[in-house]
Amino acid sequence: MSRTLPSLPAAWAGIVLGPLGAALHHLAAASLVYHDCTRGGAALTLGSGLAAALLILAGGVASLRAWRGAGVPMDEPQGGARRFLGALGTCMAVFFLVLVAVQAASGLFLTGCER
Secondary structure, eight states: OOOOOOOHHHHHHHHHHHHHHHHHHIIIIIIHHHHOTTTOSHHHHHHHHHHHHHHHHHHHHHHHHHHHHOOSOTTSTTHHHHHHHHHHHHHHHHHHHHHHHHHHHHTTTOOSOOO
16 A cells, blocks of 8 residues: 655744744843833733744644554655655744744743843
């Protein structure tokens, strides 16, 4: 029985959405809090962290499905490349998810007006 290759965008999803989610979280939380610390705080930091985490998680799940779904033999054209991209995207999504979680957790302790 022949398995079909997962789509290439699914394999790339964690590679693209991980850094994108972390960058959007940084822009929303860190930059706005730095600009005006009275508008920042836990709600903004945790809210943007949750939104970024959902974006990163979506990319990670898509990459994980591409990695697991690439159960085709390595000699198939593009089989090994999509497996590698899926694994890399999954690992990057986990890394950026931890990064955003730590940054969002800092909003519980820091208000942004500590200068």
